[in-house]
Amino acid sequence: MRKTLRISAVALAVSAGWALPTQASAADAASVQEELVAMRAQMQAMAQRIDSLEAELATAQAQAETANKVAQAATETAVAAKASADKAPPVKVTWKGAPQIEGEGGWKFKLGGRVNIDAGVDNAPNSTGRDDGFGSEVRRARLRAEGSMPGGVGYKIEADFAGSTTILTDAYLSFSHKDLTFKIGQFNTFQGFEELSSSLHTSFMERAALTDAFNFERRIGASVEYEKGDVLLQGGVFTDNYTATPNKNWSVDTRAVYMPKIGDTQLHFGGSFHYADYENGSTIRYRQRPFEHFTSERFIDTRAFSAKSERGIGLETAMISGRFHAAAETYWQKVARTGMPDPTFFGGYVEAGYFLTKGDSRGYKNGVYDRVKPVKGFDKGGIGAIEINARYDHLDLTDAGIVGGTQNAYQFSLNWSQTAYTKIMLDYSRLQYKDAIYPTASGDTSYAVDVVAMRAQIDF
Incomplete structure (x- = not known):
């Protein structure tokens, strides 16, 4: 693209050079010279603009390439996350008076009370x-946490808040x-x-x-x-x-x-x-x-x-x-x-x-x-x-x-x-x-x- 722009500019300059004798016969030589200088200045500005556009184009191309890499990495990460989630142990939540959470392998947890x-x-x-x-009276007011974990291990802790003091039951x-x-x-x-x-x-x-x-x-x-x-x-x-x-x-x-x-x-x-x-x-x-x-x-x-x-x-x-x-x-x-x-x-x-x-x-x-x-x-x-x-x-x-x-x-x-x-x-x-x-x-x-x-x- 840069080469094409430069050829067009040279062609324009040549065309202007060929036209000078004819125009010079009808106009003052100094005026023609001024127009020529102005034209060259415009050509120089055009060339600088072309250089600026090429730099911006290169930057845009680099940014696009970076964005493509980021998008590809994000896609790969999402695919890996989905595969990991598919392989993760399922979690089951059931309702037995309160939520009971169960995981694979024997994990279980429940909060309860009465x-x-x-x-x-x-x-x-x-x-x-x-x-x-x-x-x-409030005869009983108990809260408990109980559950199990892999290997057959279980636990329970319960406290009663009904009286003037808290009493540990289980x-x-x-x-x-x-x-x-x-x-x-x-x-x-x-x-x-x-x-x-x-x-x-x-x-x-x-x-x-x-x-x-x-x-x-x-x-x-x-x-x-x-x-x-x-x-x-x-x-x-x-x-x-x-x-x-x-x-x-x-x-x-x-x-x-x-x-x-x-x-x-x-x-x-x-x-x-x-x-x-x-x-x-x-x-x-x-x-x-x-x-x-x-x-x-x-x-x-x-x-x-x-x-x-x-x-x-x-x-x-x-x-x-x-x-x-x-x-x-x-x-x-x-x-x-x-x-x-x-x-x-x-x-x-x-x-x-x-x-x-x-x-x-x-x-x-x-x-x-x-x-x-x-x-x-x-x-x-x-x-x-x-x-x-x-x-x-x-x-x-x-x-x-x-x-x-x-x-x-x-x-x-x-x-x-x-x-x-x-x-x-x-x-x-x-x-x-x-x-x-x-x-x-x-x-x-x-x-x-x-x-x-x-x-x-x-x-x-």
């Missing part, structure tokens, strides 16, 4: 001087291999069917009296569980609840369950053994509230007495068949004392329940009650699951010179599960006492206390 809000009325004989009447690591699960940390010991069933899935707002009276609780320890087919074996060595440590107390807890399913009927047979050794100078106390937790009153109470050790033996059975379910447990707690008779205390219950809504049934999993999942819950345009239950609950804290009293409870509940994660419970309990620790004005220690209570519950 809230139980209770209110009710208890009515004791006026002359006992006990504080009765209306009561309410905090443990686990390792699973085939049919075995090893666990270390703080968690529930293996003391019976109802104690190990989550409070979210029990038939009544409160578990049977024996579970609280005999101090069933989470403790720090290590355990191993074996589950295969219809057989579940559990055992562990424990110290004490973290709120009571450090001390020299230790215990051994074991449980065995046979859980066959015959047709649509789930059966459950089990037994548990507990032995605890206490450090020198220890005392122990067994007592129980009148059903509901919002009252601090206890009408049966052994009061504190010396103890070297305790030994507990429990038997349990349950069945779930369609809408019907039933369960029963017994437990004997024997305490060894120094220089005094060894008392044996007893607790037990039997309960039965029935769903009024067609198709609904109690859940069961891993040797305990599991979640009720309404066939036609609110989320499916139905009314949810409606369940009625009745229970006889017995607790005897009198033996070997210790008169802690006897409680016989006759209880009824109406449970309404709107969804698998929400529930309203209405309970009535009539507690008949013998040898209660608070006498009436006439000295009578045999009387009844009535309790009506209600709970609103949600978990996620």
